[in-house]
């Protein structure tokens with residue numbers, strides 16, 4: 001993998017910020033976009049654009065084809081059994097809400113949805129809302145101080161047979177923890193529960209095969225995978241999608257409508273009411289092709305090297321503590337610095353050209369569990385270099401000197 | 405170190421060593437400001453008489469800007485009438501939130517140096533709330 005060649009495909013990375021070369025260490029919030037993605041979207045709008053699934057004309061047929069090709073790419077990317085199992089949404093948040101509303105409406109009061117202590121708000125709030133609508137019980141399975149799931153406690157939560165659905169992240173956006181998805185799936189199934197994995201972070205870093213994992217639902221979001229915003233994915237087993245009622249009503253999701261009643265379209269159209277994000281779906285398809293052309297083996301090796309390097313150099317910064325020490329970690333590292341607030345760290349890093357995230361990272365209950373109010377977080381992408389991590393560490397040392 | 409302009413020496417000093425931290429004796433009002441974005445929290449206790457703010461203390465958990473702002477606010481409003489304290493808050497917030505291009509419209513008539521020290525923050529829009537949070541809490545305490 002040739003990093004400088006890869007970086008040259010990201011026009012944004014050659015910018016200066018506050019007069020300094022941009023060091024972009026916030027890919028976990030949203031990744032930058034390579035030229036091919038930008039071009040595919042622009043080309044689609046320039047020469048191939050029309051609404052889909054409704055025109056009998058050539059332009060619409062061609063746009064429909066492009067949109068459906070993107071669906072097929074996602075299906076093979078995730079290892080889905082068929083392309084009908086891929087539902088396009090706006091993002092992960094919408095995909096999880098879709099499941100909470102539709103599959104959730106099939107749950108009975110007293111049945112349990114089990115989440116973990118390290119969920120993003122996107123995989124917490126929709127379940128709280130479901131609980132408040134329908135009287136299900138929401139349980140939260142704990143993590144260890146190192147930031148791994150506590151599998152004994154998970155087993156305990158499953159043991160009374162009341163859990164209908166487990167909804168757990170495949171990779172934490174705060175701690176970088178990669179969860180043992182196959183174990184989680186097997187344990188859930190043994191207890192008679194279905195399982196949703198939030199793959200928003202995980203798909204960026206490793207090859208995902210939903211059939212091998214044995215999961216029931218899987219979600220991810222395009223913009224973290226070097227694709228555009230406005231497009232996300234819900235994968236679910238065909239029989240689950242068939243059994244679920246629709247999410248939103250409108251055009252495209254019906255097969256016939258009278259004033260008295262409507263008959264739903266087959267999946268996935270049943271869940272895609274209204275004109276979808278056509279251009280964004282095409283962009284996502286291109287992003288997936290691009291990622292696969294580099295290959296997860298190379299991506300994984302690069303990110304593992306970066307993470308190991310960061311875990312070596314960051315602890316040399318006086319006062320710095322890395323949050324969590326999970327057994328398996330993707331390219332995400334949260335840290336705090338004694339006597340310097342994460343927002344002050346982020347402001348001064350920014351003024352030196354370095355973009356990190358600071359705050360609770362949409363995981364307030366996790367922060368609470370860790371006894372923190374906020375952290376700073378550096379996250380790595382395909383285009384991140386070891387030099388950039390060195391610049392981060394050096395700048396953090398100077399920030400420490402400035403404040404203390 | 406580049407980019408430290410929003411950390412005036414006075415701001416740094418007060419964030420390290422606040423002079424108005426704690427709880428005021430015989431408080432007549434308390435209020436709390438929270439910024440859910442970053443978890444910053446300012447707890448105010450104040451003693452008001454018919455003349456105005458006789459004493460005020462803060463317990464602040466937050467960044468350097470927020471710590472210093474709470475402390476310099478307490479200094480600025482001590483001894484002020486309620487109306488004058490609220491007017492300081494209005495001018496301070498206005499000074500920070502008005503885009504630089506409309507600077508001439510900003511009144512700074514009564515603002516002491518301790519509050520003017522926050523002016524460079526105007527180019528850090530994402531941090532304005534850190535400075536205004538204590539003033540929001542003050543508005544509640546005086547309401």
Ligand SMILES: Cc1ncc(COP(=O)(O)O)c(C=O)c1O
Nearest residue numbers: 091092093120122173200201221
């Ligand atoms: C683990 C995780 N889940 C869900 C989300 C939500 O993604 P989106 O905001 O694209 O819906 C994110 C990203 O912020 C995330 O990191």
